[in-house]
Amino acid sequence: MRRIGTRLLGLALCVGLAWPAAAATSPPTWTGSWATALVSTDAANLPAPQGEVTIRQVVRLGAGGSRLRLRLANTFGTAPLRIDGARVALAGAPGGSTIVADTDRAVSFDGQAGVTIPPGATWLSDPVNLPVEGLARLAVSLRLPEVPRQASVHRSARTTAFIVAGDQLAAPELTDAATFTQWAQLAGVDVERPAGKGMAVVTLGDSITDGSGAGVDVYERWPDVLAARLQADPRTKGVSVLNVGIGGNKLLKDGSGQAALARLDRDVLAQPGVKAMIVLIGVNDIGGLSREGEVTPEKRTQVVTGLIAAYRQIVTRAHERGIRVVGATILPCGGTKVYRSDADADADRQAVNAWIRDSGVFDAVVDFDKVTRDPAHPERLLPAYDSGDQLHPSPAGYKAMGEAVPIKALD
Template sequence: MKRTMLALVGALLLATSGHAAERLSPWVSAWSTGLVSSETEKPPTWPEGPFVIREVVRLTAGGPRVRLRLSNAFGTAPLRIDAAHVALSAAPASAAIVAGSDRKVTFDGREAVVIPAGAVWLSDPVALPVKALDRLAVSLALPAAPGVATQHRSGRTTTYLATGATPDAADLPGAITNLQWLQLSGVEVDNAKVSAVATFGDSITDGSGAGVNRYERWPDILAERLQAHPKTRNLAVINAGIGANRLLKDGTSVSGLARLDRDVFSHPGVKTLIVLIGVNDIGMLSRDGPVTPEGRQAVVEGLKAGYRQLIDRAHGQGIRVVGATILPFGGTKTYRSDADADADRQAVNQWIRISGAFDAVVDLDAVTRDPAHPERLKAEYDSGDLLHPSPAGYRAMAAAIPLAVLK
């Protein structure tokens, strides 16, 4: 009997290890954003009294059901949401929803939910069929503004805040508008055939220089490329970029290494991670005090060690990591951009290319640099500040990523 039980246990362990890479849940993240605190970033202008937030997100995967991932990660008090609805968005730059698409969202069967300080809360599944690249309107009814909001500062998509409205309203005329995502960290779809590609970085991934309600960031264009090819339509793209983010140090947002679990690993279905971060670590050195050879070397070696940490942690989650070289920023007035800064960037980029630490490498430096002045962006790829790409630059970046490395 003992031998039989041991044999059964052994068989079970072999079966489990053989299927370790399979997902235990059919849910996959079809949209997400990196989160910051309203104490370190500009808070929204909140309406008086009870109000409705309606924020529009573009999904990168489809399925028969959706669910919301709401966050009070930076809240210092419980967050009460009295009601929530989802619907298809009728048009870009509009609070209007598609008639007949509105669905009530529940939480353990109830309309209201109280999210503890620091916590994330998943909604119940909502039967609303969606397709990749559909726009989803998420409406939350709040009794009052949170003391400290959990937000994303630069959504580049209009969010609407309306007093006296209901979350199922067909439109929100007269609403206050801003460009922040508020208390929403993700939208998941029920689709076991899809996995997600997470893009992790700073304002260049966040999309500084891209237009509002135009979906011109390089992760947006990458998602469109994936959906245009039948063999890659089973890949979603989520954006974990935050403006001014550094890999190694906190600023207006916590460091990349500190937020990796919350903004990437916690989202279901992520199998590939594209990393484009480090320009702020190099450039902002001049803001920390005098720039010395020792300080420069510490940043370069710190980035290499930080990348290795990121890779090891991702591999522990079964996630492949694609490293992207840092774009040129010579001449920018944002921070130090002299020959020494470019030498540091080149040293880090060379390590990314030849170290073998990443599972694959995409040389975005080679794609975006001016051949005559390789320390600078190509003129047509510059948004105007010599640091952030233009929409044309973002398109070139997305086009340079071999789709085969994402599968």
């Protein structure tokens, strides 16, 4: 037995010593650098002219990379989505449609200039030889023969997009363009990084993660703050934050978009390079109960126990993929007129938060409730952190949240 054990130990040492050399020769890998969560909308909700259009959208990347690729989506389309051309470039000044001309690159799809995406599908572009730095602002221009009747969009981009008639893919600036603050048919941007040198953190949530109350083209959402912190540290420059919050979203029921539990696989688990996620969702399930008729003790119990069970599902499914899960406590919303915010609603919130803190189910916890509450009135947001509706944080509140996430909890 000793002889066999000695041989096994020697073999293990040999294998172990071989790992660094193997890692050094591993090919680069793709990691999500930017992503959003999409919902369905009618074309009438976009300021689109008739016929052929060019749409230019700006996204702020997370980690940089040597090459990039687009993830275009026809997630909620009921017909094939035809895209006749696409280009990418570094964006000019925030809020404008200008691009940095010498960074302009054509995007191809299996070697072709355009692509037709089946209903419900996502399509990866070919790699684009455009090196990008962390937090780079990328302009993505798409040419479509017409805006799809059933579009897949992110309604609250907090970033200005532009739409103009005709083929203006390569135009250095889109003059006379209509503007809107949505992302359309664009699900993500991935970057190529050395093997083992990149990872993504996905933030799953509702309007508080989506940034209601934050400014446009200024990147004030709490995931934006976290992303800037990661890029400021050389040790974490390979880490991206992918924000898949949806305003009005619930964990248990569809409403503003699919329920978070229903979209978990598409919006979180399928992201390339995802190694951790932060879950901040549940306030709309609790508060929104008052919009569904009489609030009874039985209904309240169902919501609290349902949220806890759904959190367990998220953690179990994420752990099966090797993804670390950080639970975030639900922020106070006492006084809001958006939906119920009475003592019973706060008791339900506190019950859920106590479980998040104490259950041990999550790999780590960030206590956003503690960070944002008013010590004198813990059922309410601190006035300096209130956007004005007693529900959504102000930019100062988002900054405090983004700074409160412990970086070590993500690894």
